[in-house]
Amino acid sequence: MVSFDDRAINDLMSAVGREAELTDDDLALQDERFLYWLANDLRAGLDQDQRSKDERDAAEFARRALTRLKVRVAEKRLPRRKLKERAASIRATLAHSIPAASRERCATILDLAVAAGGGRELWDEPCDRWLELPEDVPSGRYVALRVAGDSMAPLLGSREVILIELDATPRVDDLIVARLPDQSHVVKRIASMKGSIMELASFNPEYESIFVARDPSPVVGTVIARFTRE
Amino acid sequence: MEQSDNTARGEDDEAIASTRYPTSARLLAAIHRGDEAAIREFFLLYAPLMRDQARRMSIGHDERDEFVMTVLDDVVLHLMEHHIVPRYLTRYVVASLRNRARNWHRDSARRLATRERAYTEPSASEQRIVAECYSEYGMRASEQLGSDPSSSPSGSIAGLAQRLSRGLTRDELVMLICVERHLPLREIGEQLGITYSAVRVKLHRLRERFRKLAIEHLRALKPDERHELERFFRRAEVSLTRTPAAKHKESTNGQL
DSSP states (O other): OOBOOHHHHHHHHHHHHHHHHHHOHHHHTSOHHHHHHHHHHHHHTOOHHHHHHHHHHHHHHHHHHHHHHHHHHHHHHSOEEEOOEEEEEEEEEHHHHHHHHHHTTEEEEEEEEETOOSOOOGGGOEEEEEEEOOTTSOSSOEEEEEEOSSTTTTTSOTTOEEEEETTOOOOTTOEEEEEOTTSOEEEEEEEEEETTEEEEEOSSTTSOOEEEESSSOOEEEEEEEEEEOO | OOOOSOOSOOSOOOBOSOSSOOBHHHHHHHHHTTOHHHHHHHHHHHHHHHHHHHHHTTOOHHHHHHHHHHHHHHHHHHHHHHTOOOSSHHHHHHHHHHHHHHHHHHHHHHHHHHHHHHHHOTTTOSSOOOOSOOSHHHHHHTSOGGGOGGGSOOHHHHHHHHHHHTTOOHHHHHHHHHHHTTOOHHHHHHHHTOOHHHHHHHHHHHHHHHHHHHHHHHHTSOHHHHHHHHHHHHHTTOOOSOOGGGGGGTTTSOBO
């Protein structure tokens, strides 16, 4: 013996409604006001634990989204290129090699990994390899450096080569190579420039920002291209 | 990422429950600026709705949070990157999740089918497996789950669902969705553009129609089909048995 009381009929109607909503996009998405109501109703119905978790997740979500956006913007600005290198015409320190390389539309490749630290003086490093400048890069003073570490992942991987324009004036969101007070060199994104302080941020959220003085400038140059060895 | 055709903003911007961003237009403008607080608010506003939608779209409990996070992440990135202004933000976000969930199910089914094919059609499949057992029993045991005719969907259950939804108007289906979501009658009325009393009357009539159709359907079933249907209702958490409070209505309710 089976009877359908009001509750059973309501349940049955709900089951058909659920099925209709699941299968029919037009019905499910038909009314913005309804969806807002639903969003707010579900939000209001959260218990304290879930609410706290959402707060934590939201903060992490916002940080991650903004970082992803910055990476995407940087990827568009710095498309990956194929590395073309050759032996340098002269074997000299970086300071002496730059003018000669520039005359032959090349940039000196320095085998000093950025962010490797160690207090070595960039300009005194010996160089014997040059990178051929891509056609769309205007003549100028450049240096190419090899990246070390994963602080700029996923944009820059370890052992990737970046091309630095030495005379550029960096702006917020530019990628730069900077010299830190301990004489090590890092590649970072300029997150902000407020007053006399410059914030250098990593793309990898596991790394904290670095704050350096704007004057005297610790900026070695601005990253204008990245290369992979094939 | 799903492209929306409703990207032109109208004047009918709907209010959202946020003191800081009272309209979706303001929320979107702040997101476009890369305002971290706005992105946080976007998550807080939509995550519960997205989790609910994901649950309805049969995304497993263990994967749900990550799934929702990924969809919202992609949506917000898309909004920021292309400065898209969906006319209806909530619809846009929900549509993104529904499309993603369907793709997710399709891909899962495809992966499963590929794996199953690797067992049943070892020569035709792109996947190679190391055969440890060539016995008849082994081949039978590794057959696809759906190949057993007894596991096909029951005609009686499909029949009831079809019968109940057949002949329902669009407004009635909308009403059923609202009932399922426990929407207040006034909200249902506003949604359908009818008065509170009209909603009550329509709902009452709809309920009676359902009762009549369900009873007719059950009467026409054979005993084993009826048991099957009862089992289905139990699984769907639909109660067919009378509650004590409903007993006094026995004279007006249909019985089998």
